[in-house]
Structure formats: C-alpha cells, structure tokens
Amino acid sequence: MDPVIRTTSLSKHFGDLKAIDGLDLEVPRGSVFGYLGRNGSGKTTTIKLLLDLIKPTSGSATVLGYDPRKETVAMRQKIGYVAEGQKMYGWMKVRELIRFTGGFFRSWDDDLAEKYCERFELDPYAKVKTLSKGQNSRLSLLLALASRPELLILDDPTMGLDPISRQEFLGDIVRAIQEEGRTVFFSTHILQELEQVADWVGILDRGKLIITSPVDELKASVKRYELTMEGPAPTSVEMEGVLRLASSGRDLIVTARGEPGVIVNHLKQAYNPLSIEAVSLSLDEIFAEIVLGSGEGHAAYVPLVEEKMLPGEQIDQEVES
Amino acid sequence: MIFWKEWRSLRLRFAVLAAFYGITALLLPIGSYREYIIFDVLYLYLIMWGAGLLFIPAILGMDAYVGERDQETEDFLLSKPMSVIKFLAAKIGLRFALTLLLTGTIIAITLIRVSGPGAPLYLSTPPYLIWYVTLSIIVGQLVVLMVTVAISVRAPFQSTALIIGASLGAVVAGLPLLDSTWQLSMLQAPWGSFWLLMVLLVLTSALASTLLVTREAGRSVT
Numbered sequence: 001m002d003p004v005i006r007t008t009s010l011s012k013h014f015g016d017l018k019a020i021d022g023l024d025l026e027v028p029r030g031s032v033f034g035y036l037g038r039n040g041s042g043k044t045t046t047i048k049l050l051l052d053l054i055k056p057t058s059g060s061a062t063v064l065g066y067d068p069r070k071e072t073v074a075m076r077q078k079i080g081y082v083a084e085g086q087k088m089y090g091w092m093k094v095r096e097l098i099r100f101t102g103g104f105f106r107s108w109d110d111d112l113a114e115k116y117c118e119r120f121e122l123d124p125y126a127k128v129k130t131l132s133k134g135q136n137s138r139l140s141l142l143l144a145l146a147s148r149p150e151l152l153i154l155d156d157p158t159m160g161l162d163p164i165s166r167q168e169f170l171g172d173i174v175r176a177i178q179e180e181g182r183t184v185f186f187s188t189h190i191l192q193e194l195e196q197v198a199d200w201v202g203i204l205d206r207g208k209l210i211i212t213s214p215v216d217e218l219k220a221s222v223k224r225y226e227l228t229m230e231g232p233a234p235t236s237v238e239m240e241g242v243l244r245l246a247s248s249g250r251d252l253i254v255t256a257r258g259e260p261g262v263i264v265n266h267l268k269q270a271y272n273p274l275s276i277e278a279v280s281l282s283l284d285e286i287f288a289e290i291v292l293g294s295g296e297g298h299a300a301y302v303p304l305v306e307e308k309m310l311p312g313e314q315i316d317q318e319v320e321s
Numbered sequence: 322m323i324f325w326k327e328w329r330s331l332r333l334r335f336a337v338l339a340a341f342y343g344i345t346a347l348l349l350p351i352g353s354y355r356e357y358i359i360f361d362v363l364y365l366y367l368i369m370w371g372a373g374l375l376f377i378p379a380i381l382g383m384d385a386y387v388g389e390r391d392q393e394t395e396d397f398l399l400s401k402p403m404s405v406i407k408f409l410a411a412k413i414g415l416r417f418a419l420t421l422l423l424t425g426t427i428i429a430i431t432l433i434r435v436s437g438p439g440a441p442l443y444l445s446t447p448p449y450l451i452w453y454v455t456l457s458i459i460v461g462q463l464v465v466l467m468v469t470v471a472i473s474v475r476a477p478f479q480s481t482a483l484i485i486g487a488s489l490g491a492v493v494a495g496l497p498l499l500d501s502t503w504q505l506s507m508l509q510a511p512w513g514s515f516w517l518l519m520v521l522l523v524l525t526s527a528l529a530s531t532l533l534v535t536r537e538a539g540r541s542v543t
Contacts, residue, residue: 051400076402083400087393089326103322104401 002065004029004151004183005050010059012045019045021207023059027185027200032177034198034215035187036287042207043187044084047155050185051081064150077106080144084156084187086136090129094122094139098146105147113146120172134165138172145176152176152184158193170196191284201283205291215283222286223260227252227273239266243289255281255289323403323411330388331381335419338377342423345373346430374424374458378466381416385409385470387478413470420462428455 005027012020020042027033037043048054050061052068052075061068066075088097094117102108117124120138122131131139137157144152154173158166170193177184177197188194194201195215202212211218222243227233233252237245241258252273256263260278267276281289386409389395399405472485 048396053396053399073402073404076400081400083396086397088397089392089394091329092326100322100326101401104403 002029003027004031005033005061005063005185007046007050007061008059010046010049010061011057012042012049012054013057018207020049020056023204023207023209025202025209025212027183027202029183031200032184032186032198033200033202034194035185035202035204036189036191036194037187037204038189038291041204043189043204044155045207046204047081047153047185047187050153051076051079077147078150080147080149080152082137082140082144082152082154082157085159086140086157088128088136088139088143090127092128093124094126094128094131095124097128097139098124098143101143102146107149108147110146112148113142116142116145132165133161134169137161137165137169141169141172141176145180148180150182152182154184154186156188157186158188158190166190166193173197191282191287195283203287203290210290218257218286219280219283221259222255222257222281222289223263224279224281224285224289225254225256225263225267226277226279227254227267227271228275229271229273234271237267238270239263244292257290323408324415327412327415330384331416331419334380335423338380339423339426342373342377342427343430346427346434374427375461375465377423378416378420378462379469381419382413382466382469383473385412385416385473387473387476391478409470409474413466416470417463417466420466421459424458424462428458 003026005025007023007025010020010023010025011018023042023046025046035043035046045054049056050063050068052072055069063075064078068075089100092100098113098117102110102113120135120142122135122139122142128136128139140157141154144154157173158169161169173184173186174197184197186194186198198215200213201215201218203210213221229250229252231250233247233250235245235247237252237254239254239256241256241263242254243257244255246253252271254267264276264278267273384391389398398408469485476485
C-alpha cells in the first residue's frame, strides 16, 4: 500500500540555516505517526512544506498521492490541519467560524460538526476570542475533523495547554481516530502524549530524520544495558547500534538499538562483565538517548553523573550548551 | 464565505467612510459659487473629490493581506483548500465593489447638487466631462487598490500599506488638482472646499489610526 506521505530528499533552507535537510520520510496509511523533535528541529517546517504553505529549496513530496506544489487545492480537500497555537478569527462566533470553514470543503459534514460541538462542550454562540486555550484547541480539532479528512495533520496541538486540558484533548484525538480509522500525522515535543496515541514514530533532529519505526518495535529494540565490570569501565564500546555511553568507576551504561539477545551476548563476550542487565526505556527516554547520541554522528560518551538527571533536564542542558 | 468574512471585517470601516464622505458631499457649499459658474469650477470640484475618493481604496485595502498576518490567521486561512490567487481576488473584488458603491453614491450626490434641477450648472454640464472624470476616478481607485493590496502582502504593518496607498492616491490626484487650480487663477473660491476636503482626510486618517490602535489593543488583551 502506498504511503500517505512520502518525501524524497526534501530540503528547506532559510539562508544558511538548514531547517530541513534531505528528508526521506514515509508515513504508512492508517497509522498514527508521531513526529518527534526538539523545538526548532524542523517539525513545523516539514508540515508547512507538506501543506504547500512554504516552498521547498529542493526535493519533492507526495501527500495522499498529490504533489503539494501542483495539486494544492485537491490535496487540502482531504486534509484536516491543526496548526501549532492556531489563531482563528476572534471576532467570529463559534458557529460562524464553523460555517466559514465548512464553506471551503466539499466533504464538510454539518451534522458531524454539530456532534463535535456538543461533545467538546463548545458554545456555538460564544465569540472565539472568549474561548480558553483548551476550548480553542478543541475548536481547531473540530474544524479539522468535520470535513472527514483522510489525513489529519496536527502540529504540536497541545502546546500551551495545562496538563488536564492536554489529557482531555488527547482523549478527543484518540476517540476521533478510533471512530474514523484515518491516518494521523502528529508532531510534538511532549513524548508522554505521543506514547498514548502513536503507533509509528519518526525522530527529527536539526532538520534530519534520525529514525522511523513502529513505536513497539522501537521500544523493543532500544534498551539500556547496565554493566558492572571487574575493573575500570571502558570509555568506548565497539558495537553497531550504540546510541550513548556513560561510565563511572566499574559501572558502564550502554544504550543501544538492536536485538537485545544479540547485544547482551556481544557485550558479554567482548567485555566479560560481572553482571549485565537490559532495562526497558520509555519513549521519552529513548528519544533523549537517540537525540543526545546523534550530535556528532556517533555514539556520544557522557560521564555517568549525568545519568542521574531526568531526560528532560539533559535535553535542556544540551540546548543551553 | 470569503466574501462574507471580508465584509464582516470591513463593514464598520465602510460605514464610517460612507458617513464621512456622504455628509461632506451633502454639505459642500456648491451654491455659493454662482459667480464662478464655469466648467472649470465643476472640473476642479470633481478633481478635488477625486483626490478624496482615491483614499477610499487605500483605507479599505490596507489590511487585505497584512491584516491576516497581524491577527496571526494567515496560516489558518491559507491552509484552506483555495489558491492564494483566489483569496487575493476575493479580497480585492469585494473591496473594489465597496469602493465603487461608495464612490457611485458620492458622485451621484455631487452631480445632483451641481447639475440637478435648480442647481447652478443644470443642463450645462457636458456628459463627456462627467464620464471622463468619473472613469478617471474609478481607474485611479483600482490602481490605488491593487497597489495597496500588493503592498499589504509584503508590508510588515497595516499602516505601511495605508501610508503608501494613500500617498499614491495623493500623487495621482494631486497633479491634475494643481494643474486645474493653476489654470483657474481664482484660488480664493475653491479654498473653502479644499480645506473641507483636507479636514475630511485628516478625520478619515484619524479614524483609520484609531481603528488600527483599537484592534492592536484588542489583540494584546485577548
């Protein structure tokens, strides 16, 4: 089956800044694809390229079989889009905005819009500017869903929401996905929320796609191996798939991607540790390991003391440095 | 739908413009110039009106595109299944229709007062002159509107498009105005109307600025 989104060497440069650099991405039909990346990694730029809101510097893309550059209107008829911190016309009432948006789509379903309006507890007569951030996000989702799109593109839709609103919003998304069985391309930098809804994940860093994989497969293949050595731990490990190393005294921690049994055997044979334990990681931790390890094009070595920090703190520290 | 949305965002501005221009057209002291009843006086009047009328498309068109950027609704609108050309055509089309409506009404009021029954130039106004000046104004308005909208696509602020559009309107209208006043050599008579027109323009500019500031303040609050 053809992927819903396919990009080939897609690049977007803003002067010297390579916002997207040779992106080769495939999003399977029917998947909920989580597009992960730190702030400024190129997530929004990718989405704007896919929607033809900006022109690529080079490369090509197809979305639902359409060329975004040449078949923009036909393509957008089949896409629901929620932008990051989406601003809408504050002077319109909710029902006016729904009617206004519906006028653009051939497949717009007024009954569905009304149903979502009730479910999301939106007052049709309220002015958009009086809505809270959570209500604003729900209205954006309503407008994206009521045209019954084949592809739903959500660009960091929960940004700025409090944790409760975020959970409610994610619940709305999950229900909408379950009801319709559509493809969802979901960009975020908050991993816990992606873990709840995504079945595929793509990790973007500094404009480059580092990894694309089903979430379960990624979680099964990326593990942290904690080794205790007889003598001082080595500061480098010769092995394929190593994402990050950390050592202190006799303790060595290797984060690696691959078949766990094969990796454990390799580590045992190569370093003969006193003990070795494979620890499963959350998506949040996997993301941190992959992104932190991708910086120099090889597995990054860090002193073990940093391992005591939370992954989020490590990211922040990396950004600041 | 785009027409409806544009009309909703323009209707207050349009109403205020209609009120200013309409009242001024009704109050112009045309009857007091009986001693100067010659075609040139009428010509001068119409040219002055032309100068004023060329500001209408500048004021209506200043936010055509940059307004979306100011409200941060640019992506929301442009991500809809419609080409940018159609969006711009709809925006320009509605603004031009409103400009024509307002201009037609004002010119009709002025002509009735200048050449209608009981007026000083009744039956003496040559139709070709009326058509010539009217068409000149309309073409001038279309040029000003297109330039203002084009500027609003690139301009960082609505005021930039307004200033450049209004300046263009002033230049387009100013040259024949100066020419006609020079030829008439009787500047005292039309000065009253000229100053009235200037007051109108200042008030209109003040109104436009107030609208901009109010909108800006509203955005920062919400």
